[in-house]
Amino acid sequence: xxxxxxxxxxxxxxxxxxxxxxxxxxxxxxxxxxxxxxxxxxxxxxxxxxxxxxxxxxxxxxxxxxxxxxxxxxxxxxxxxxxxxxxxxxxxxxxxxxxxxxxxxxxxxxxxxxxxxxxx
Numbered sequence: 001x002x003x004x005x006x007x008x009x010x011x012x013x014x015x016x017x018x019x020x021x022x023x024x025x026x027x028x029x030x031x032x033x034x035x036x037x038x039x040x041x042x043x044x045x046x047x048x049x050x051x052x053x054x055x056x057x058x059x060x061x062x063x064x065x066x067x068x069x070x071x072x073x074x075x076x077x078x079x080x081x082x083x084x085x086x087x088x089x090x091x092x093x094x095x096x097x098x099x100x101x102x103x104x105x106x107x108x109x110x111x112x113x114x115x116x117x118x119x120x
Contacts (some may be wrong), residue, residue: 001027002112006097008082009114014089020076020082022097022111028053029078033102035069036060037082038092039116046096050082051063065091089120 008020024032036051047063050071059071072084084091097111 003109004052004099004111006095006104006111008094009095009116009120011117012087014087014120016087016116017083017085018087019084020097020114020115020116022080022082022098024078024109026078028099028109029075032099033104034107035080035097035099036072036107036120037080037095038098038107039095040093041093049092049095052080069097084116085119087116092118096114 004022004024006022012018023036029116032054034051034053037049038046039049040046047062050063050069051060052073054075061069063112068086071080073080093116094113095116098107100107
């Protein structure tokens, strides 16, 4: 069973918005403490851009997206969202949803990844 399934992504113009969704399987969601979104450009190192705790609703953002992106969750749907506003060409990347279990400091569950392309 795929632990995380991601939806969304695509091609937009600079300044436009896009929303990504990530659904966790029932079995995994019960043990998840934090979920987040990574992005990767080519072969560069992945960058964690946002995260949210499942229980406490604590959010974190990288400086590169703070003020433009918003992460949220719907526990009843086992889903997190990444609302991306005022997109820039430098936001172009493969975005991947990730989760770490309540007792872990490591993201160990991953989605398939989706391409976000922003044209300038």
